[in-house]
Amino acid sequence: MRLYLYDHCPYCIRVLLGARLKALPVELIYLPYDDAATPLRLIGRKMLPIWQDDEGHMGESLDILHKIDRMQGARLFDGPESAAITGWITAWKPVIWDLVLPRVADPRFPEFRSAQARAAFTAAKEQRHGSFPALRAGTDRLLAELAEGLAALEPLLPDPARTGLDDILLFPVLRTLAVVEGLSLPPRVSAYCAEILHRSGIIWPGALPPLTPAEARS
Structure with a gap:
């Protein structure tokens, strides 16, 4: 597979x-x-x-x-999704994308190792979301807004010991925020992400290996 x-x-x-x-x-x-x-x-x-x-x-x-x-073991993801979780993602995704998109084309990600790949991403996303410099100019406002959103998320968090569809929907969105400098996750959100990382072995973007000199020049 x-x-x-x-x-x-x-x-x-x-x-x-x-x-x-x-x-x-x-x-x-x-x-x-x-x-x-x-x-x-x-x-x-x-x-x-x-x-x-x-x-x-x-x-x-x-x-x-x-x-x-359906391939192996008990079903984990066939239960209903939480309206609270999907509602939070829908409400806060525009703010998250405005913070993440101008920062995510980082050559430490394997898909962005080449300058051509980074340029293709920038061209595609700026066409839909606006210029990256303009989005970066709104960083302080966006961080303040998202701090409110993350605080509101804390009481809604799924129990990471009982894996379900909510984790599949929520955790990947939170993981994207690792590229946003100056953002601190609230304690319960951070603990939730840490537990999912521990159980899955997925790497947090901040833990990506540093670039080699050749990669840094590409």
Whole structure:
């Protein structure tokens, strides 16, 4: 089994988290962001994640998740999602994206090792979300807003010892915030993320290995 993914992408991390929690052996293939040919060849769209197994290739993170949930052991992700969690994500995702997008094209992520990949990401996202310098100019306001949102999240947090669909939806979004300098997660949010990291073995972006000199020059 193979998973084609980007390490910065919360939809990809949904599937990786599900596979790890189900203890499925998966080969991870990180595609460069500017590689459109591979996903087009596999599923006809430039979209990740892509799951590959003996039955072929599949896109769409939640479809993949429900498939792998049936593969091994007890079902973990077939319960209902919490309206409180999905409501929080919907309400705060615009602020999170405005903070994350201008910062996430970091060459420590495997999909952004080349300048061409970083440029492709910037061009695609600025077209939809506005210029990255303009988004960065609003950092102080956005951080203040998100601090309120994270405080509101604390009483809503799922129990990480009882894995479910809420963790699949929430944790990858919180993980993206690791690229935002100057942001501190509240204690309960930080503890929640730490428990999911411990159980899954997924690496927090702040723990990515430093660049080699050759990578830094690319």
